[in-house]
Amino acid sequence: MSTQSVANSAYPAPDGVLIGHLTPGSEAWEEARTGLTITATEIAAVVGLSPWQSRFSLWHKKSGLAVPPFEMTPAVEWGNRLEDAVADKWQDEHPGFLAAPAGTWRHRDRNWQRATPDRLIYRQAATEFEAPDQAEELLEVKTSPFGDDWGPAGCDEVPLHYRCQVLWQMDTLGLRRTHFAVLIGGYDYRECTVDYDEAEAQILRDAADRFLDDVRNGNRPPIDGADATYQTIRVQPDGLDDVDVEIPLEDAARYEIAQLGMQAAKTELTAAKGVLLDHIGTGKRAVVGERRIAYRTVRDGQTYSLNPYTSKDTAA
Template sequence: MTAPTMPTTAELIGHFEPGSPEWHAARAHGIGGSEIAAVLGLSPYESRFSLWHRKKSLVGPVEQSDVMEWGHRLEEAIVGKYAEEHPEQTVVPSGTYHAPGKPWWIVNPDRLAINPDGSIDVVEAKNQRVDDNWGEPGTDEVPIWYRCQVAWYCGALSVRRGRLAVLVGGSEYREYIVEPTAAEIETLAGAGAEFMRTLADNERPDIDGHSATYQVVKALPAGLEDIDVPVTEEDRDRYFQALTAFTEAETEKRAAAAILLDHIGNGRRATFGERTVATRTVRNGKTYSLQPARNRSTAA
């Protein structure tokens, strides 16, 4: 089934397979739903700096990870479950659209759900190994980067509601509902427009501590010249101080992790109250790693 004719002024760009060359080309000169959180500095996967360089074609697109691959493979199953849970809706594939008058505001939801009254909900499928940053099912307590994504879609398509269908741990199905406010959408639109201006004006974002920023900085130089390059005293001191702080932090981290593992024993998780603190992984019967919870709030 093809995507419906939208009851809005959003403009259809086309129908593209996610990750295909055509899909990347449609997003190359705009901002997609999975990218707007990076513009705001809220994405764990991409930084404003790295996204800017990708949009300038100075580095290649993000390579597909195993997590991304399985998220794509399981999308059909997850939205199939959603459709079964909502027989009152007609769930259909979505095309790639842009907001009216803003060709850089690109949206490509996983599915669109047509309600009996003709209104449309955005449907996003997510595959999550753990439920960190997710609240009670049926609420809008979702990771901020996914809230940004859904709000981006709702704003461009002029729809009120986004639904996230989530598979947790490979076996637990949940649903969440996000109804972004007009102020949220306005904030995203303003940030998107400003980001596009920096691209046009060749105004590079500042370097930050995001891992994606570091990977892009590493990828930018081509080749090696046997030359010395002077740096400032400030940059030298910051680097050396960071190395010292990192060594001290690593030592403390090992001690803190050892204490948790000692408490866990042959268990799986360390918890405080109802929250997971860290999860122990095992290979060949022995502890392999201790993975911290993403939500590391110390609030009770």
């Protein structure tokens, strides 16, 4: 990022409203994110692209109904622990700029549109007696175990749910560029850049409007196959009544067929894995041309597991 690009009027200073620098998990932080608001981490769920939430689970949250408690997974914990380290790496790579905590913001006109970016990027003052200029771009810090959904360094290829997140952040603050600093697999550091797209932002705003209308009108989204949906349904009942509940025949058949299908799929997967291991022998990877299919791990000289490659086009 050059000084010229930051100074360019195409990248204006924030025109959103700063709510404050709120401590995650505090009452004020929760209040800024609940109710009839949509945050940057929620917008991907609104459009059905979030790996962690579904429209169904988010609808229940916004409706004030029971939702599963937040779970501090190892991935979340280490992502939080490493955020400052990755941000420091970006800082080291960009002398002359300062990436400072951004705080929680709302859109100047749409009070329900909220965002808490990781960092605001400032040009550093020439001397300690000068205040930094207005922040004009954003920095988003991520960690990931795999790099399949991330493009090479310097590109704009980021996971789609993160693209939704930063478009919402830029739209909320009135900014036009976000830099990503991502640490993949604990050692592969990459930087990517996403520029604001008005047409995409409008799609997200319209979807959020419709979603909030559904919350106000009590229009529950249909049950889908997301784990977040199932976990949300699990926490709705309170207690246990020893009664029989009549259910539609088609729903019973769907459940029973799915159970049979799961057993058949497990059997077929076991057979398919056996065939691949038989092909691999003492090798490590199964490939078709330049495409990697699966890899073998070994403990004490014996096969421990056979694991699929998640990218369809991983080069051998």
